[in-house]
Amino acid sequence: MRVVWVVVALLVAHLVLANRSGHAQDVWPQAAMVAVQAMAAWAAFARYRRSPALIRLPWLLLALAVFMQVLWAFTNVAALVLGDKSGYLAAMATVCSALYMIPCMFMVSRSFARNEPRVVIALDLTLSCMVAVLVYQFFTELLSGPRAADPSSIYVVIYMADAVDFSLAFMAILRLLGARSFRWRFFYFAASSYLLVNAIVATIYNRVELHGLPWWAGSLVDIPHALLVFVLVAMRQPSRQLRAYHPSLGMSQTIASFAPIILSMMVVLLGIVISRISFVSGLVVACASVLFYGLRVAFIQSRNLDQQRAVDLSALRLEQQVGRDSLTGIANRAMLDTRLRHALEEGQRTGSYCSVLMIDIDFFKQYNDSLGHIAGDVCLVKVASALSSSQLRTRDLVARYGGEEFAVVLVDTTAEAALEVARRLTTTIERLQIVHPQCALGYVTVSIGIATQTAETPTDPVILLDAADRALYRAKSRGRNCVDVAGLPESGEIIGQGSAQAAGRATP
Numbered sequence: 001m002r003v004v005w006v007v008v009a010l011l012v013a014h015l016v017l018a019n020r021s022g023h024a025q026d027v028w029p030q031a032a033m034v035a036v037q038a039m040a041a042w043a044a045f046a047r048y049r050r051s052p053a054l055i056r057l058p059w060l061l062l063a064l065a066v067f068m069q070v071l072w073a074f075t076n077v078a079a080l081v082l083g084d085k086s087g088y089l090a091a092m093a094t095v096c097s098a099l100y101m102i103p104c105m106f107m108v109s110r111s112f113a114r115n116e117p118r119v120v121i122a123l124d125l126t127l128s129c130m131v132a133v134l135v136y137q138f139f140t141e142l143l144s145g146p147r148a149a150d151p152s153s154i155y156v157v158i159y160m161a162d163a164v165d166f167s168l169a170f171m172a173i174l175r176l177l178g179a180r181s182f183r184w185r186f187f188y189f190a191a192s193s194y195l196l197v198n199a200i201v202a203t204i205y206n207r208v209e210l211h212g213l214p215w216w217a218g219s220l221v222d223i224p225h226a227l228l229v230f231v232l233v234a235m236r237q238p239s240r241q242l243r244a245y246h247p248s249l250g251m252s253q254t255i256a257s258f259a260p261i262i263l264s265m266m267v268v269l270l271g272i273v274i275s276r277i278s279f280v281s282g283l284v285v286a287c288a289s290v291l292f293y294g295l296r297v298a299f300i301q302s303r304n305l306d307q308q309r310a311v312d313l314s315a316l317r318l319e320q321q322v323g324r325d326s327l328t329g330i331a332n333r334a335m336l337d338t339r340l341r342h343a344l345e346e347g348q349r350t351g352s353y354c355s356v357l358m359i360d361i362d363f364f365k366q367y368n369d370s371l372g373h374i375a376g377d378v379c380l381v382k383v384a385s386a387l388s389s390s391q392l393r394t395r396d397l398v399a400r401y402g403g404e405e406f407a408v409v410l411v412d413t414t415a416e417a418a419l420e421v422a423r424r425l426t427t428t429i430e431r432l433q434i435v436h437p438q439c440a441l442g443y444v445t446v447s448i449g450i451a452t453q454t455a456e457t458p459t460d461p462v463i464l465l466d467a468a469d470r471a472l473y474r475a476k477s478r479g480r481n482c483v484d485v486a487g488l489p490e491s492g493e494i495i496g497q498g499s500a501q502a503a504g505r506a507t508p
């Protein structure tokens, strides 16, 4: 709070000193002005140092903008003290006024998004520098060049300065309306208050200056800087109204996407004014501005398309992973349910009924117990990969039903055709010759239950799976390494047999 009182004291000192000397641009009143501006730059810099990483850059930009004002006022004081016959100090003051544009432009036009392409930042920086160069060119051409003699030149400069100052203030206010977090809201509140009051003061000052500066006019320049100190030091945090204000995400994004147009707009504006001096330069600058904006949009769009592709790819991978069994890599139960439901629906619609095979490894508990769980896992992977590479059609599906049970969905397949497939699969597994000490055959075998959709079968997969499971149970009870079909009478019943069955039934 002491800082605020120091600034108030400086304001009063500025007024008193200017009144005493009777002139706004005397050394001591100007020195008081430098001191007020330096306090404002310090307050913004202190915010920069204290703020979290994400919002540090904007505070630094504000501090730099105010610091340029300090340098401008300081060179004016230096010119008063030292004299400036060569005009270097006046030129430096103009440079400072032009450089002031760069942080200001950045502050109101950048989205400050973390993932923005670097090339876009480079384009924005180039446009900001173009603004600074154009402003410098105007000031030197119209205020001290050969065109200074033209009485209308000063009005061109004043109107141009008004347009630039108010555009900056307008954009800062817009950013304030689009800021969602209270830290950003406070930053744009501070920046927009400063830029708006600065624009109003500059409008009054420039017009008053046309008729000779009265003694109090210099103190006007103190107002935006004193206000900034007050906001940053005395307010410290957003007011209650600011904290309560919450723009929607859509509004916030729209404003942040719209903000960069200020850069191009400013360059076009300056291009129009510079066309007074050189039509070709004005045209080139305006075209460059449109081109840069187009490039900016193109780069962002291309980055967005890249990101969209990456998101689609990872969504696809995720979808595939979600539908996959983590051990065997074949479809899992969820995928089985979905695909079987589709097959059943299609069967009902078209009359091309599907069949389901329920496959279970025989005596797998004993396999695990004698060879260990890891060997059991390896066996499951081998069986799964043999089933899925057993020349089924692409529309068919091999899935892990759970534990050591697998299911195969055969679309548009009759019970007879399914039986053929089942026989082929039992032979395929036998041929793997996975050693199983507890099997009579000496190798791992499977039992298979088959169920085929009929016109009455509901589209709920559970019903058909349950029928196939009951057929599997029957195959197991008949000695394993064989195939049974649901819906057949209890006797007669082992319709398919693997080669092990032919060679002699396996026993536990």
Ligand SMILES: Nc1nc2c(ncn2[C@@H]2O[C@H](COP(=O)(O)OP(=O)(O)OP(=O)(O)O)[C@@H](O)[C@H]2O)c(=O)[nH]1
Pocket (backbone or CB within 6 Å): 327, 360, 361, 362, 363, 364, 365, 366, 368, 372, 373, 374, 375, 376, 377, 380, 402, 403, 404, 476, 480
């Ligand atoms: N290694 C391994 N074993 C599993 C896995 N899932 C289930 N099992 C085992 O599979 C065995 C299944 O045993 P049971 O249901 O008694 O069936 P079985 O021993 O094959 O007997 P039948 O099916 O009647 O021939 C259990 O010991 C489970 O622990 C798995 O992911 N990895």
